[in-house]
Structures are given as C-alpha cells and as structure tokens.
Amino acid sequence: MASNDLEVYLTARTALITEERSIRRDFKELAKATEDELHADQIVRAIKLEEAKSIWAVDHPDTPNVFPGMAYLSARNLITKTKIFQIISKMPKGALxxxxxxxxxxxxxxLKYALEEPALHIQVAAPLTKASLFSTLPAFRGLRPSEYSDAPSLTSSSYIPGTWVHIKRARDSFSTDLGGPEGFDAWVIGAxxxxxxxxYETHNxxxxxxxxxxxxxDVVEGFTNFFPLKKKYIKDFLLSSIEDGISFVETRFTFFSEYLIDANGEDSVSHAEIFRTFGEIVQEVKDEMARQRRSDAFIGARIIYTTLRFVTCDELDWYLEDCIKLKQEFPDLVAGFDLVGSENDLKPIIYYIEPLLRFRSRVEELGLDLPFIFHAGETYGDGxxxxNNLYDAILLGTKRIGxxxxxxxxxxxxxxCKEKGIALEVCPxxxxxxxxxxxVCTxxxxSLINQGVPVALCSDDPSVFGNxxxxxxxxxxxMGSDINGLLTLRMLARQSLEHSTLADEEKAKAIVSWEKQWANFVKSITDGRIFEV
Structure with a gap:
C-alpha cells in the first residue's frame, strides 16, 4: 500500500470520528465548560483510565468477568474502593x-427501626428449617395491644404457623441452628x-x-404500612439522600389501602394525614439543614401519587379523585400521578384510558398543575x-417517562419527546x-442522550438493589462508556432539576444553588481536596 493511500485513509478516519462526535450531546457540553471544568474533566478521565488498568483489567478471585460498567451487584464491592466512586460520592447530583x-x-x-417498635409483630406461614428458611417469607404487622401474642419464638417446635410473635422477641429467640439473631437478620434482609x-443465576x-x-x-409492606415506622423511614430517606448530594426529591408513594396503621394497630391514618406528616418531615429536614448552615443542600420533596396497574377502572376513578383532593389540599406536595407495577404482566395504560381522560379534563377544569408522570416502556419488547404504553403516555401529555x-x-x-421536553427517568x-x-455498557x-432526549438519572428501588x-x-x-466524562454527569444532574415539577421561580433558584455547589465540587477536584477525609 502506498504511503499516500494510508495518509489519506487515516486523515478521512480522523475527520469522520471528529465529525460524528461533534454532533453527540456530550461533545456539545464541552462548549459550555469553564477552564476549571475542563481541567477537572481531564483529572477524572486520567483516574478513570488508570483504574481501568489497576482495578478493572486484573483478576479478582471473588469477582468473575470484571470490566468497567459490569453487572452492578457483582461489582459493588470493587466500586466502593475506587477513587472515581470517591469523587462521585461528593458530587452535587441535583434531583432524584x-x-x-x-x-x-x-x-x-x-430492620433496626422495626426492632424498636413495640407494636410490630412477625409471622410465617410454615415451620422454619434450614432447608426452607430462605424460601419462606416473613410477614409483619403492627397489632392492637389486645392482639399482642405471648408466643415465645418463631422457631420453636411448638410454634403454630400464622401466629404473631413480637419482632424483637422473634429475633432474640431465633434458633441457633438457623444462625441465632444474626441468622434472623440475614433472613429478613434477604427477603x-x-x-x-x-x-444473575437462579432468577434468569x-x-x-x-x-x-x-x-x-410484599414483605416490606408490613413495615411501611405501619405509620410510626414510616415517619422514621421518610426522614432517614431524605437525610441519606442529602448526604449523597441530592437536593430535591420527587418520590412515588403507592396508595392501595385507604388507611395506614397507627401506633395502636388501628387502620386510622388517612391519606391526608400522610401528606401532612410528609410536609412536616420535609420542613424538619429543611430546618435541620439551616441549623447546619447547609440550606442549599435541600430544596424539598414531593410525592407522585401512584396506584397499581391491576385496579379496576372504577377503582381507578376513586384514586384519581383522591389525588385531585390531595392536590387541592397540599398543592406544594403533590407532584403528579402514575400507575406502577410490571408493565409486562399487568394492565396497559390503554386499559384505563376512559378514567384517565376524565381525570385530565377535570384537572384542566379545576386549573390544577397535576400532570401524569407515567411509567412506560420498561420492557425490551417492540410493539x-x-x-405501546409509550404512545399512550405521550398522547396523554405525560410530563416525564419513567x-x-x-x-x-x-x-x-x-x-x-424532544419537541415536548419530555424527560426520561432512566434507572440503569x-x-x-x-x-x-x-x-450499563449495553x-x-x-443513544438516547446523543439523540437529544432529555434524561434524569435515577435509582428506582435502592433498598432492593443496594444502590x-x-x-x-x-x-x-x-464507567460504561469510554467517552463519558465529568461533563456528561454535569448534564445529567442539571437536567434532573430542569425537568422537575418545581415552579419556574423555584427551579431557577434551585439551578443557581446547584451551580454554586457544582463549581465548589469542580474546584475540589482541581486542587485535590476531593480526596481529603
């Protein structure tokens, strides 16, 4: 081959790569970058490249098939040892x-919170043995004092399946053959x-x-339907989110029963009381951040009202009307409405089209800012x-797509989606x-980012997945892309705030606050403070 031919080819190759990458969304972020951001991005890329060799290209006896962006649950222990994770853990992430x-x-x-509750009890439907332990699910419930049981143990030979045992007593008396109290913890956490x-193996x-x-x-419902525990739970969720750099939250609350259970085991806590308490906890956390002189760390939180995809159309009408009433009473706390549950197995959006259209018309008549925020397309299906939920979600005017x-x-x-500004809530x-x-590599x-679809990065169900x-x-x-860098993460974090349900003025303030946090974060990378304890 003539040297001239090779030069022509290599020149054309470089030009094609440059042209193609210039139309990618992440390339466009470069034009907006400050000198500090470009410097920080170079530092992150250098660390990423070094760890690709020192961590992701070496054998780990306990972790097979290691590579950057590999299956999360197998990689988790390695991830937490990396400098890249240390950097990202301090990054201001915008909204969840x-x-x-x-x-x-x-x-x-x-589980720790649950063990503190005097009303919480546990039962199982069958005797627990070494063979059956991890295939037998525990059930939990807050009981009335008159229903408290004297049953001493879940694992004694005299235990009658279906009998309630106080959760702490059940843990303390858990059979040593099944691991004692630590075995109880492992069993419940495993459920x-x-x-x-x-x-990656058994449920393939x-x-x-x-x-x-x-x-x-099914298991956690016994905890989260018990309101005293729910209150601790909400506060812990908000505080742990703040510590991970999340400043605003829109979380889906699934309503399927009319009441939650109170401290006396009674079904008495209404949906309005749930929202009222949620608002009080949000304010408590704001006040706590203010006392720490960290007011910018937490803007607030809202609830996306959801119910399940197996309710009837008549039942959905009730939930939709309930959502409207709650929006009228708590306008700053109700973010929108969604249907949840497996899209592959439960009812599609089109099944509910009549009540959903009635709801949309009623919301418009009342002048409420109460959008649909639908789960849609959580499938590898095509057609x-x-x-097809994607078509209905968009036609119904969804604000975002889960x-x-x-x-x-x-x-x-x-x-x-690009024309209407419909963002995807992506949960890799x-x-x-x-x-x-x-x-994540596949x-x-x-592809969605580089076609210009707005994206907010999300975690979905981290207590189940450990993320x-x-x-x-x-x-x-x-780590799932050789091209992604710090500026890609900046774009995703900023878009999460841009596509939140915050009002325009609140959103503008939130973005200004985030930009200040981001600038400090970038500076900590360039001056090395990011690695200080």
Whole structure:
C-alpha cells in the first residue's frame, strides 16, 4: 500500500470520528465548560483510565468477568474502593425524580427501626428449617395491644404457623441452628433485597426476577404500612439522600389501602394525614439543614401519587379523585400521578384510558398543575403492550417517562419527546438487575442522550438493589462508556432539576444553588481536596 493511500485513509478516519462526535450531546457540553471544568474533566478521565488498568483489567478471585460498567451487584464491592466512586460520592447530583418510597431506606436500617417498635409483630406461614428458611417469607404487622401474642419464638417446635410473635422477641429467640439473631437478620434482609446469585443465576428471566422483586414489596409492606415506622423511614430517606448530594426529591408513594396503621394497630391514618406528616418531615429536614448552615443542600420533596396497574377502572376513578383532593389540599406536595407495577404482566395504560381522560379534563377544569408522570416502556419488547404504553403516555401529555427503556426503537416518539421536553427517568442499575440489559455498557442511555432526549438519572428501588442514593448509578454511567466524562454527569444532574415539577421561580433558584455547589465540587477536584477525609 502506498504511503499516500494510508495518509489519506487515516486523515478521512480522523475527520469522520471528529465529525460524528461533534454532533453527540456530550461533545456539545464541552462548549459550555469553564477552564476549571475542563481541567477537572481531564483529572477524572486520567483516574478513570488508570483504574481501568489497576482495578478493572486484573483478576479478582471473588469477582468473575470484571470490566468497567459490569453487572452492578457483582461489582459493588470493587466500586466502593475506587477513587472515581470517591469523587462521585461528593458530587452535587441535583434531583432524584424516580424513586419508590417503599424501597428507599437500607434494609438493615429498616430492620433496626422495626426492632424498636413495640407494636410490630412477625409471622410465617410454615415451620422454619434450614432447608426452607430462605424460601419462606416473613410477614409483619403492627397489632392492637389486645392482639399482642405471648408466643415465645418463631422457631420453636411448638410454634403454630400464622401466629404473631413480637419482632424483637422473634429475633432474640431465633434458633441457633438457623444462625441465632444474626441468622434472623440475614433472613429478613434477604427477603427485602435481591442478591447477586438471584440476579444473575437462579432468577434468569424477566418473569423470575420480577417475581423475586415483587416479593420484596410484599414483605416490606408490613413495615411501611405501619405509620410510626414510616415517619422514621421518610426522614432517614431524605437525610441519606442529602448526604449523597441530592437536593430535591420527587418520590412515588403507592396508595392501595385507604388507611395506614397507627401506633395502636388501628387502620386510622388517612391519606391526608400522610401528606401532612410528609410536609412536616420535609420542613424538619429543611430546618435541620439551616441549623447546619447547609440550606442549599435541600430544596424539598414531593410525592407522585401512584396506584397499581391491576385496579379496576372504577377503582381507578376513586384514586384519581383522591389525588385531585390531595392536590387541592397540599398543592406544594403533590407532584403528579402514575400507575406502577410490571408493565409486562399487568394492565396497559390503554386499559384505563376512559378514567384517565376524565381525570385530565377535570384537572384542566379545576386549573390544577397535576400532570401524569407515567411509567412506560420498561420492557425490551417492540410493539408489545408494555412498549405501546409509550404512545399512550405521550398522547396523554405525560410530563416525564419513567424508564422509557424501549423508546430508543421509536424515532417518531423520540422526536416528540424532544419537541415536548419530555424527560426520561432512566434507572440503569434497576434495568440491569431486572434483566432488561446485561450491563450499563449495553443500555440505550447513550443513544438516547446523543439523540437529544432529555434524561434524569435515577435509582428506582435502592433498598432492593443496594444502590443507595445516586452515586452508584452515576458511577456506572461514567464507567460504561469510554467517552463519558465529568461533563456528561454535569448534564445529567442539571437536567434532573430542569425537568422537575418545581415552579419556574423555584427551579431557577434551585439551578443557581446547584451551580454554586457544582463549581465548589469542580474546584475540589482541581486542587485535590476531593480526596481529603
């Protein structure tokens, strides 16, 4: 080959790569970058490259198939040892826009809170043995004092299945053959979480892993329906989010019963009381941040009212009307409405189209700012009912789309999302563990970003997946691409605030506050303070 031919080819190759990358969204972020940001980005890229060799390109006997952006649950212990994670854990992340309130507190912390409650009891439906322990789910409930049981143990030979035992007594008396109190903890936490073996071996289809996933909510319901525990839970969720650099939260609260259980075991806590208490806790946290002179660290939190995709249309009418009443009473706390549950197995949006259209008309008549914020396209299907939810979500005027995993297959819908400013709430770790993708490296996120679809990075159900806060999701996105850098993360964090339900004036203040935090974060990278304890 003539040297001239090689030069011509290499010149054309460089020009093509440059041209193609120049139209990527992340390249456009370079034009907005300050000198400090460019310097910090170079530092992060250098560390990323060094750790690709020192951590992700070496053998780890306990962790097979290691590579950057690998399956999260297998990689988690390695992730926490990296300098990149240390940097990201201190990053101001903007808003968390997609989270389910029943899955937002570390399972071990939840259990600790539960053990403090005198009314909380536990039962099992069958005798516990070594063989049956981890396939037998515990059930929890706050009981009336008249219902308290003297049953001494879950694991004694005299235990009658279905009998309630106080949770602390059940733990203290847990059979030594089953591990004693530590064995009790491992059993309960195992019922509330998904472990690597379940995610990558035994539950190796979408249907199987969703069955396990749903079972964690069946178990945690006994905790989160007990209002004294719920109050501790909400505050812990907000404080832990703040410590991870999250300054605003919109969380989905699933309403399926008319009342939660109070401290006396009575079904008495109304939906209005839930919202009132939520608002009080939000204010408590704001006041706490003010006392610490960290007011900018927390803007506030709101609830996306949700119910389940298996209710009837008549039942949905009741929930929709309840949502409207709560919006009228708590205008600053109700962010929107959604339907939740497995899109692959439960009712599609079109099934509920009549009550949803009535709701939309009623909201318009009342002049309420109460948008739909639908889950849609959380599937690898193409033309399936779950995939078709995307059409209905957009036609109904959804403000954002939860997941939108299959959107990448729909060029017209992508254009509509861009035109209408409909952001995707993308949850990469959740999508990977629930078997929509094998790793973040094969996730459609990069394609969606580079086609100009607005994206907010989210954690979904971190108490189940172990990705508390947002640091792990940001880490996976950074490591899952050789091109992604600090400026990609900046874009995602800023977009989360831009596409929140905050009013324009609140949003502008939130972004100004975030920009100040971001500038300080960038400076801490360039001057090395980021690694100080």
């Amino acid at each position: 826009l997609h989270s389910h309130l029943d899955a937002m507190v570390n399972a071990s912390v939840m 509330l979480t998904i472990n690597p073996r379940e995610a 289809t979408v249907a199987k892993i969703w069955k396990k996933f749903q079972s964690t909510f 399936s009912e779950a995939d 997941h939108g995993f299959s959107l990448v297959k729909h060029p017209k819908l992508i254009e509509m 770790i959740s999508n990977e563990i629930l078997r929509l993708t094998s790793s 996730h459609p996120l990069a 508390m806060g947002l640091s792990f999701d940001f880490f996976q996105v950074l």
